[in-house]
Amino acid sequence: MKSQLVFHGTLIHSRSLDDLAILENAVLVLETGGRIAAIREGVSRAKVPELLRSLKLGGEDHANVRFLRRTEFLIPGFVDTHNHAPQYAQRGLGQSMHILDWLEKVTFPNESRFSDPVYARRVYSRCVDGFLGQGITTASYYGSIHAEATKILADLCLEKGQRAFVGKCNMNRNAPDYYRDESVESSLRDTEACVAHIRCIDPEGELLKHVLTPRFAISCEDALLAGLGEIAKRNGDLPIQTHMNEAATEIEYTKTLFPGFANEVDLYAHFGLLTERSILAHCCYMSEHEMERLKELGCGVAHCPVSNMTVGGGFMAAPVRDFLRRGIKVGLGTDSGGGFSSSILDAMRQALIVSNAREVMSQGRDKGLTIPEVFYLATLGGARVCCLEDRIGSFQIGKEFDALLVNADSTGVMTMVEEDDSAKTIFDKFIMTGDDRNIDEVYVRGRLVKGGIS
Amino acid sequence: MKSQLVFHGTLIHSRSLDDLAILENAVLVLETGGRIAAIREGVSRAKVPELLRSLKLGGEDHANVRFLRRTEFLIPGFVDTHNHAPQYAQRGLGQSMHILDWLEKVTFPNESRFSDPVYARRVYSRCVDGFLGQGITTASYYGSIHAEATKILADLCLEKGQRAFVGKCNMNRNAPDYYRDESVESSLRDTEACVAHIRCIDPEGELLKHVLTPRFAISCEDALLAGLGEIAKRNGDLPIQTHMNEAATEIEYTKTLFPGFANEVDLYAHFGLLTERSILAHCCYMSEHEMERLKELGCGVAHCPVSNMTVGGGFMAAPVRDFLRRGIKVGLGTDSGGGFSSSILDAMRQALIVSNAREVMSQGRDKGLTIPEVFYLATLGGARVCCLEDRIGSFQIGKEFDALLVNADSTGVMTMVEEDDSAKTIFDKFIMTGDDRNIDEVYVRGRLVKGGIS
Structure with a gap:
């Protein structure tokens, strides 16, 4: 049985020009074909197994769950x-x-x-x-x-x-x-x-x-x-x-x-x-x-x-x-x-x-x-x-998973994260001062094309 | 007997606003106090020992000579x-x-x-x-x-x-x-x-x-x-x-x-x-x-x-x-x-x-x-x-050695160096596309403050 990739943590994406969505404690589930199967917001870490069962993913055993740290978040590619x-x-x-x-x-x-x-x-x-x-x-x-x-x-x-x-x-x-x-x-x-x-x-x-x-x-x-x-x-x-x-x-x-x-x-x-x-x-x-x-x-x-x-x-x-x-x-x-x-x-x-x-x-x-x-x-x-908005550009069920795992705490030149920084502040610091060293993993259609544990 | 640091390779610095000097096959000798003791241009690698003897540096044995590669050069800090x-x-x-x-x-x-x-x-x-x-x-x-x-x-x-x-x-x-x-x-x-x-x-x-x-x-x-x-x-x-x-x-x-x-x-x-x-x-x-x-x-x-x-x-x-x-x-x-x-x-x-x-x-x-x-x-x-032009800012005998050893071939995002690139082209690529990853070593008053073999 092939395991499905699941992320738990902060997701940040645009719903429109003036609507930046910051989803904290979110769960994002990938289909094996690289599409997004499910997104849930506000799920505590402890509740993830229950959620996965309810999604009929067979619990954590059969899902490869990545729990993101506070200084990590996913954005669209x-x-x-x-x-x-x-x-x-x-x-x-x-x-x-x-x-x-x-x-x-x-x-x-x-x-x-x-x-x-x-x-x-x-x-x-x-x-x-x-x-x-x-x-x-x-x-x-x-x-x-x-x-x-x-x-x-x-x-x-x-x-x-x-x-x-x-x-x-x-x-x-x-x-x-x-x-x-x-x-x-x-x-x-x-x-x-x-x-x-x-x-x-x-x-x-x-x-x-x-x-x-x-x-x-x-x-x-x-x-x-x-x-x-x-x-x-x-x-x-x-x-x-x-x-x-x-x-x-x-x-x-x-x-x-x-x-x-x-x-x-x-x-x-x-x-x-x-x-x-x-x-x-x-x-x-x-x-x-x-x-x-x-x-x-x-x-x-x-x-x-x-x-x-x-x-x-x-x-x-x-x-x-x-x-x-x-x-x-x-x-x-x-x-x-x-x-x-x-x-x-x-x-x-x-x-x-x-x-x-x-x-x-x-x-x-x-x-x-x-x-x-x-x-x-x-x-x-x-x-x-590119007329690809039905397939990529944001996190939406059915869209393909083109995404970056950002690590705001990587070695590099990005502004240091402080203890009381909000997700939005960390995001702003990344956008204005981060670089490729803060992009730990890159996914296209669910395939890992940069980084990861190989 | 303390050895003196000597560089052989390309030095690039400004003599004035509109005079960028690119010294190839140059030799730069440091005094132990961190000042620049000598600079010579157009010295082939083979001639370096002879030059050092003529400068009474006791030959290569007593001088720590750093031979820079084609993709490396020194610039002022x-x-x-x-x-x-x-x-x-x-x-x-x-x-x-x-x-x-x-x-x-x-x-x-x-x-x-x-x-x-x-x-x-x-x-x-x-x-x-x-x-x-x-x-x-x-x-x-x-x-x-x-x-x-x-x-x-x-x-x-x-x-x-x-x-x-x-x-x-x-x-x-x-x-x-x-x-x-x-x-x-x-x-x-x-x-x-x-x-x-x-x-x-x-x-x-x-x-x-x-x-x-x-x-x-x-x-x-x-x-x-x-x-x-x-x-x-x-x-x-x-x-x-x-x-x-x-x-x-x-x-x-x-x-x-x-x-x-x-x-x-x-x-x-x-x-x-x-x-x-x-x-x-x-x-x-x-x-x-x-x-x-x-x-x-x-x-x-x-x-x-x-x-x-x-x-x-x-x-x-x-x-x-x-x-x-x-x-x-x-x-x-x-x-x-x-x-x-x-x-x-x-x-x-x-x-x-x-x-x-x-x-x-x-x-x-x-x-x-x-x-x-x-x-x-x-x-x-x-x-x-900063009214420090008598001490730093360019490579000149008597000035203090505040310098960067640039490595244009480092892992990073700098534009790749091609075989037929001139020193000026490599310099331009660094200035426009390089980053801190291309700065292998940093010296202030002759002291190594970043990088180097420790």
């Missing part, structure tokens, strides 16, 4: 809605460069190295391990232009147990000869091959999906964008990701390339690339019209506050409060390696910071975000952006 | 010019609160706990260890109002080997009954007692100085400020620290309390508190007049970009580029616990970010800072703010 896997080894380079220079001088030479599958496997292996170590249970990855490397990335996510969107990057112009798709046809063919590969290795989509990934309009001819729109139409379940309205120079250049469109939202929508499965990175400069259209189309925004303030040259972060007020879906992205950090905790902190700056810029109209709100963005908000 | 030791256990709490609320609701109740010497010793011990672990070899600490706790902090810095300015905090009004100095007289008496204690335990000032620490004008009556100015006058060697022009509410309130002064610079100068030994935290809002006066008076600025964007309510960071252009001394402060992070690396990154925002705000006039510039602020710039 982090969702990184925007991440460039082939930039993993360049994080921190090219700070303060403008986006088009940064691509040409730092990024394209670097990404071109992924034509070598041996190199790709080495870096991607470090990348997936690194992000799992940071508690990122779901990542939406841009790959390089190379089909083979992109398949390797998908293989590694599956093997290591990370939930991921993986996309071969499409770009057939305004890029150096040594790093661009040879033709529209080859770009689309490679994309279809990657879609097929991922369907082959994960037919039920338990962990993986291919994500259509036109880099941005500057690097894609009309026919390529149209071809990707066609693939999206034929495959209604495929997510789509691209960069949108990141920096003034990029926006201006896009307009010269597509004089028929007044703005980027209309442009991408025209090619069938804006659906409720679209993940749009940045969205720093958005007109009223564009925001309204995003809302109508149901697209999600990947807010990347770290890269917005360091690479790209705009030094302007998205108007997140405004998006949230309008009901536009928003998640967080590390944007590694434009963003120097591969930590969603850093992205949460920077999201707070840039929202404070937005509060000043808007003369107080757009209030800064709170810790519960940035936590929502990093978990349930990100799940919604 | 970090200087934290603004740090509240009694807030160590509250880092991350009270985000986005306005400064006066944050003091009343979070900070004063917390700092009042340091009336208990047992509690003070426990937290301060963690605090000094924590900052040394982060590579902070020099810290300018605000203490609580309590003389006994402040003496304990000084004792711990000396014992653990951290170079520090330690100040009993002065505040006798606009603070709750349970946490303020009883009278001007008691506040000054306690201050003198702390000055005397530090002179007693470190008579030569090898590591320690008392720093006069009026919290800010809001919490000090005129007579208290005047009394501290008198102490400063009688003790020309004592540094002085306070908060200046941090947030709009604070500035307004100060004006109502001191209607005779048009601004804070004139106010503090009037009481004799602005000298070349003054360390002024924040300086976010500075008029032309105030900047000119700071320059004339030779005061230094402790730039605290993390707290400026998260606590205090101004959400506005100092115009650092403008200060630097005028020749005003600038260093970095973690401002722990207003700043959530106790890492100077985080302060450096946030200094980059807020300087980028300042570039946008000034329509490009005040260019964003670069990695070499923020590194200067964290090392030699901070040393100048």
Whole structure:
């Protein structure tokens, strides 16, 4: 008889943007398939066996009960809605460069190295391990232009147990000869091959999906964008990701390339690339019209506050409060390696910071975000952006168990826990000062992918 | 015969704001007293014994030569010019609160706990260890109002080997009954007692100085400020620290309390508190007049970009580029616990970010800072703010050896080093993505205070 994993202790998750739930003395029961079978609140340690019997779990004997200490708690896994896997080894380079220079001088030479599958496997292996170590249970990855490397990335996510969107990057112009798709046809063919590969290795989509990934309009001819729109139409379940309205120079250049469109939202929508499965990175400069259209189309925004303030040259972060007020879906992205950090905790902190700056810029109209709100963005908000909110993002019966076991008392740099700290205080200290050393265990679909007693 | 410590490898330090020196195949020789005796550049490993003989060090036999690997390098220790030791256990709490609320609701109740010497010793011990672990070899600490706790902090810095300015905090009004100095007289008496204690335990000032620490004008009556100015006058060697022009509410309130002064610079100068030994935290809002006066008076600025964007309510960071252009001394402060992070690396990154925002705000006039510039602020710039530039801040013959041995290849989250990375690339990766795990060894005056083979 297989034992079921049961946790007893503090669970913290978002029920919505402004509803952070802290469940103390809670019991969470996992099904063997990795789904959450039961959650009960306010159960004393002594009453756990009785509860398990009532749930017909056969008592503590057949359940593997983990009693969490006061300084431990469970939170949902982090969702990184925007991440460039082939930039993993360049994080921190090219700070303060403008986006088009940064691509040409730092990024394209670097990404071109992924034509070598041996190199790709080495870096991607470090990348997936690194992000799992940071508690990122779901990542939406841009790959390089190379089909083979992109398949390797998908293989590694599956093997290591990370939930991921993986996309071969499409770009057939305004890029150096040594790093661009040879033709529209080859770009689309490679994309279809990657879609097929991922369907082959994960037919039920338990962990993986291919994500259509036109880099941005500057690097894609009309026919390529149209071809990707066609693939999206034929495959209604495929997510789509691209960069949108990141920096003034990029926006201006896009307009010269597509004089028929007044703005980027209309442009991408025209090619069938804006659906409720679209993940749009940045969205720093958005007109009223564009925001309204995003809302109508149901697209999600990947807010990347770290890269917005360091690479790209705009030094302007998205108007997140405004998006949230309008009901536009928003998640967080590390944007590694434009963003120097591969930590969603850093992205949460920077999201707070840039929202404070937005509060000043808007003369107080757009209030800064709170810790519960940035936590929502990093978990349930990100799940919604990925259209995965029925499966992950919070602790709910029937959802899959993507979770982090946080240990606030680990060796590291997190603010020390004091005897009279409440669960909320310990949580705040973790969010603002903890790091990967405080994430003792990481679960995806109930599978332990970091830590634990092995 | 006592052996002398010698390093061979890469040394990186700032010779000035815009001159980052990367010395490869360098040899650095320490005197037994902790001073730097010799530095040579471009010495192959094979030539080291010969060099040591020529330096009359008796050859490798009598010198303990550390050959650094390609992924290791030495940098000067970090200087934290603004740090509240009694807030160590509250880092991350009270985000986005306005400064006066944050003091009343979070900070004063917390700092009042340091009336208990047992509690003070426990937290301060963690605090000094924590900052040394982060590579902070020099810290300018605000203490609580309590003389006994402040003496304990000084004792711990000396014992653990951290170079520090330690100040009993002065505040006798606009603070709750349970946490303020009883009278001007008691506040000054306690201050003198702390000055005397530090002179007693470190008579030569090898590591320690008392720093006069009026919290800010809001919490000090005129007579208290005047009394501290008198102490400063009688003790020309004592540094002085306070908060200046941090947030709009604070500035307004100060004006109502001191209607005779048009601004804070004139106010503090009037009481004799602005000298070349003054360390002024924040300086976010500075008029032309105030900047000119700071320059004339030779005061230094402790730039605290993390707290400026998260606590205090101004959400506005100092115009650092403008200060630097005028020749005003600038260093970095973690401002722990207003700043959530106790890492100077985080302060450096946030200094980059807020300087980028300042570039946008000034329509490009005040260019964003670069990695070499923020590194200067964290090392030699901070040393100048503390008037310690003759002793620390860079590698120079005769200076004391306050240094960090960085290991770019340590387990952690730093961007992986690639085979063809230059020393500058490895350095950039460390500054932008490394953390305390990459700081293998920390030296203060030649004494190993973190790591090493023990």
